[in-house]
Amino acid sequence: MEIFRKTKSLQIILEAFAHSNHALSVAELVKQFKEDMNKTTVYRILERLEKTGFLHSFTGKDGLRWVARCKDEYASNHTTNHPHFQCQECGKSECLTIDISIPPVPNHKVISANLLLIGQCEDCLY
Numbered sequence: 181m182e183i184f185r186k187t188k189s190l191q192i193i194l195e196a197f198a199h200s201n202h203a204l205s206v207a208e209l210v211k212q213f214k215e216d217m218n219k220t221t222v223y224r225i226l227e228r229l230e231k232t233g234f235l236h237s238f239t240g241k242d243g244l245r246w247v248a249r250c251k252d253e254y255a256s257n258h259t260t261n262h263p264h265f266q267c268q269e270c271g272k273s274e275c276l277t278i279d280i281s282i283p284p285v286p287n288h289k290v291i292s293a294n295l296l297l298i299g300q301c302e303d304c305l306y
């Protein structure tokens with residue numbers, strides 16, 4: 181079994197999030213760190229960070245998985261739903277700091293919602 185090289189790999193990944201306010205695609209992270217760690221390690225670290233509430237993930241265009249840092253208010257309240265936005269021109273994804281309340285669905289129990297808004301980001305719009 182591969183030993184989980186916690187300190188270095190974890191630090192590299194945390195660093196990537198420290199420098200970015202935007203969501204990062206998992207595929208991009210794997211590519212970016214292929215010199216430092218293998219794909220499995222990246223996945224494992226992201227999974228751990230997600231479990232601890234540091235990150236959350238969502239599905240973007242073309243089914244790609246994205247990860248973003250949880251803002252404090254979201255980390256403490258996991259029932260809050262916030263939508264994500266993806267720019268169709270540059271592909272950048274981000275968390276939107278607006279709350280969406282999901283209407284009750286008769287005879288169904290909603291556990292989570294994944295809302296992706298697609299359009300043009302601030303950089304591409306002007």
Ligand SMILES: [Zn+2]
Pocket residue numbers: 267268269270271272300301302303304
């Ligand atoms: Zn854009």
Ligand SMILES: [Zn+2]
Pocket residue numbers: 236248262263264274275276
């Ligand atoms: Zn988000």
